[in-house]
Amino acid sequence: MSSSTQVVVLDNGGGLIKAGFGGERDPSTILPNCLYKPLTSKKWLHPNPINTPSSSSSSSSSEQDLTSASVRRPIDRGYLINPDLQRDIWSHLFTSILRINPSQSSLLLTQPLFTLPSIQHSLHQLVFEDFNFSSLFVADSPSLVHLYETSQRPNGLLSKAQCSLVVDSGFSFTHASPVFQNFTLNYAVKRIDLGGKALTNYLKELISFRSVNVMDETFIIDDVKENLCFVSVDVDKHLNLARKSGKDNVFKCSYVLPDGVTHTKGFVKYPEQASRYLADGKDDIGDHEEISKQQPQDNRHKVDLTKNEFDLTNERFLVPEMIFRPADLGMNQAGLPECIVRAVNACHPHLHPVLYESIILTGGSTLFPHFAERLEKELRPLVPDDYRVKIATQEDPLLGVWRGGSLLASSPDFDAMCVTKAEYEELANSHKWRLGEKVVGVANATSVQMESY
Amino acid sequence: MEEDGSNSNRRTSGRTRKVASKMVAALASSDNRTQAALARLDALENDNAGFEVVDPNLDDDEASLDDDDQVYMQRKQSKGTKRKTRQAKALEARKAPRTFLELLHDANLESLPPHVPTYWKAAVGPPSSTARRHFCTVCGFSANYTCVRCGVRFCSNRCQNVHNDTRCLKFVA
Numbered sequence: 373m374s375s376s377t378q379v380v381v382l383d384n385g386g387g388l389i390k391a392g393f394g395g396e397r398d399p400s401t402i403l404p405n406c407l408y409k410p411l412t413s414k415k416w417l418h419p420n421p422i423n424t425p426s427s428s429s430s431s432s433s434s435e436q437d438l439t440s441a442s443v444r445r446p447i448d449r450g451y452l453i454n455p456d457l458q459r460d461i462w463s464h465l466f467t468s469i470l471r472i473n474p475s476q477s478s479l480l481l482t483q484p485l486f487t488l489p490s491i492q493h494s495l496h497q498l499v500f501e502d503f504n505f506s507s508l509f510v511a512d513s514p515s516l517v518h519l520y521e522t523s524q525r526p527n528g529l530l531s532k533a534q535c536s537l538v539v540d541s542g543f544s545f546t547h548a549s550p551v552f553q554n555f556t557l558n559y560a561v562k563r564i565d566l567g568g569k570a571l572t573n574y575l576k577e578l579i580s581f582r583s584v585n586v587m588d589e590t591f592i593i594d595d596v597k598e599n600l601c602f603v604s605v606d607v608d609k610h611l612n613l614a615r616k617s618g619k620d621n622v623f624k625c626s627y628v629l630p631d632g633v634t635h636t637k638g639f640v641k642y643p644e645q646a647s648r649y650l651a652d653g654k655d656d657i658g659d660h661e662e663i664s665k666q667q668p669q670d671n672r673h674k675v676d677l678t679k680n681e682f683d684l685t686n687e688r689f690l691v692p693e694m695i696f697r698p699a700d701l702g703m704n705q706a707g708l709p710e711c712i713v714r715a716v717n718a719c720h721p722h723l724h725p726v727l728y729e730s731i732i733l734t735g736g737s738t739l740f741p742h743f744a745e746r747l748e749k750e751l752r753p754l755v756p757d758d759y760r761v762k763i764a765t766q767e768d769p770l771l772g773v774w775r776g777g778s779l780l781a782s783s784p785d786f787d788a789m790c791v792t793k794a795e796y797e798e799l800a801n802s803h804k805w806r807l808g809e810k811v812v813g814v815a816n817a818t819s820v821q822m823e824s825y
Numbered sequence: 826m827e828e829d830g831s832n833s834n835r836r837t838s839g840r841t842r843k844v845a846s847k848m849v850a851a852l853a854s855s856d857n858r859t860q861a862a863l864a865r866l867d868a869l870e871n872d873n874a875g876f877e878v879v880d881p882n883l884d885d886d887e888a889s890l891d892d893d894d895q896v897y898m899q900r901k902q903s904k905g906t907k908r909k910t911r912q913a914k915a916l917e918a919r920k921a922p923r924t925f926l927e928l929l930h931d932a933n934l935e936s937l938p939p940h941v942p943t944y945w946k947a948a949v950g951p952p953s954s955t956a957r958r959h960f961c962t963v964c965g966f967s968a969n970y971t972c973v974r975c976g977v978r979f980c981s982n983r984c985q986n987v988h989n990d991t992r993c994l995k996f997v998a
Contacts, residue, residue: 406872450925453928485947488928488929491928561942570869573869581962590872699957700959702957705950706952714949
C-alpha cells in the first residue's frame with residue numbers, strides 16, 4: 373500500500389480511541405481518550421495504549437501509576453467539547469503511536485449521531501486545518517457496525533433484509549439505532565443518557581458510601597466494574613441471595629486496592645470466588661464448599677489489616693441494572709428494552725419484524741456477562757407474539773465499529789466518498805455547507821464484501 | 826486595568842457558568858429533594874469526583890500552580906494593553922472549554938422545524954411505568970422507608986441508624 377492512499381480509521385470514542393489503518397482486521401492501537409495527572413505529577417500525561425493481542429508489548433513496559441489520578445477528557449456526554457485537548461491527544465497518537473504523516477493520508481472518523489453543527493465545525497477544523505489530512509470521511513457508528521455484521525454473514529437475514537437494529541451501549545450513552553441499507557434512520561434513533569462513565573461513577577458512589585472512599589479512583593473503579601459487575605437475569609432472586617451471609621452468599625467477593633508499594637494495580641482477591649455467580653446458586657451447594665476450600669482459610673482474618681480491600685455483594689449487579697431501569701437512579705428515562713421498542717416503532721411497520729430479529733449489541737457496556745440474556749428476557753414481553761426476537765452479540769463489542777470502518781475504508785469507492793482538503797477549503801467559507809451531504813456515497817458501499825479477510 | 830478586569834471576568838465566568846446550569850435546574854423545581862437528585866445525576870457525568878474541584882484543572886491548559894499563574898499573568902500584563910485585540914479576546918474566550926450543555930443551548934435546536942431529528946428528539950423519553958424501585962442507600966437492598974429529613978431511602982432500623990449517623994442532611998445543607 374503506497375503512503376498516498378493510506379486510510380487512517382479512527383473511532384473516536386468518549387472512553388477509548390480505536391485507531392488503525394483501513395483494510396486491517398484489528399486497530400493498531402486502543403488508547404484511552406483522556407489525559408491523566410497522578411498525584412505525584414504536575415503535568416498531564418498521556419495514558420499508555422491498552423494492549424491488544426496484535427500490538428507489541430513494548431509500550432506496557434513502563435508501568436503507570438493511576439492511583440488517585442485526575443482525568444481530563446475532550447469528550448463530554450459523547451460529544452467533543454474540548455478540541456484543544458483532542459488535538460493534543462491526536463497529535464500524540466499520530467506522531468508517536470501510529471507514526472503517520474496526516475497530509476498524506478485520508479481519515480475515516482466516526483462521529484456520534486446528532487452532532488451539533490458547532491461541534492462538527494470544530495472537528496473539521498481539527499482535521500483539515502490542524503492536522504492537514506488530505507481527505508476526510510465522517511461516518512456514524514451504527515451503519516459501520518451494520519456493514520461489518522453483514523459482511524461477516526453474507527447469507528444471514530441481516531444481509532438479505534439489509535436492515536438491523538444496532539444497540540450501542542458505550543462510554544457516554546446508549547443508542548438504539550435502526551439501520552436500513554447502510555443508512556442509520558436517524559428519525560428513529562433513541563438514546564438513553566447512561567453509559568459506562570455514569571456506571572463507573574455510580575459504582576464509585578456506592579463503594580464510597582459503604583466501605584472505602586474511592587471517589588478519586590476513576591481507573592481503579594473502572595477495573596472493578598469490568599471485572600466484577602454483571603447483569604442479573606432475575607434481580608429479586610439475586611437480591612435475596614445476596615442477603616445471605618458467609619459462604620452462602622455467592623455474590624460476595626473482595627477487591628484489593630493497590631498499596632502503591634508491591635502492586636500499583638488493584639485486583640480481585642479470589643477470582644474463582646468472584647465467578648461463582650455464574651452457577652446461579654441453584655444446585656451447587658457442593659460446588660461452593662469446594663471453592664471455599666480452595667481459599668486459604670488462614671489468610672482471611674489477617675488480610676484486612678495488611679491490605680486495603682472492600683467487599684462487593686449486590687453492587688455487582690445493581691450497577692449495570694441501571695441501563696435496564698434508569699428510573700431507579702432518578703432519571704426520567706425508559707430502560708433499554710423500552711428504548712428498543714420505541715426505536716422500532718418509529719420505523720415503517722414493514723421493518724418491525726426484521727428489526728426485532730436482527731438486533732446487534734455493540735459497545736463496551738454490553739460486555740457485562742448475561743447482558744444479552746437479560747435484554748431478551750425483558751424485550752420478549754414487549755414485542756408482539758408473532759415476531760421473533762433475536763439478539764446477536766458482536767464478536768468484539770469494543771472493536772465492532774472500527775472493523776466496519778476498516779472495511780469501508782478498504783472498499784474501492786472510498787476515495788470517491790471522501791471530502792478532500794481542497795473541497796473543504798473551497799466551501800469552508802460558505803456556511804451552508806455540511807459534510808453530511810457527501811455521505812450519500814455510503815449507499816455504494818453496500819456492495820463491499822470481505823475481500824480483505 | 827482593562828486587562829485585569831477581563832481576566833477576573835473570565836475567572837468568574839467559569840464558576841458562574843457552572844452555577845448557572847445548576848440554577849436552571851433549581852429554578853425548575855422548588856423542591857429541595859429534586860434539586861439534590863438532579864445534582865447527583867449531573868455528578869454522574871463528571872470526570873473527577875470533586876464536585877467543584879474539577880474547575881481549576883479544566884480552566885487552564887498549562888496546569889500551572891498559583892505562583893506560576895501569577896507570574897504568567899504579570900508577564901502577560903507587562904506586554905501592554907495595546908496588543909489586546911478583539912481577535913485575541915475571541916481566542917481567549919475560545920480557550921475556555923465549554924460544557925456540552927452550553928453548546929447544546931447555543932445550538933438552539935428548538936428553532937428547527939419539528940420534522941428534523943435532533944439531539945433532543947432522540948432521547949427515549951419517560952418510562953411507561955412510573956414504578957421506581959428504591960434501593961437502600963446503606964446496604965443496597967430494596968428499601969421501604971424514606972428518611973423524613975432528606976428523603977433518602979433505607980430498609981431497616983439498623984440502616985436508618987447508620988444513615989442518621991453518617992450521611993443524613995448531606996444534600997440539604
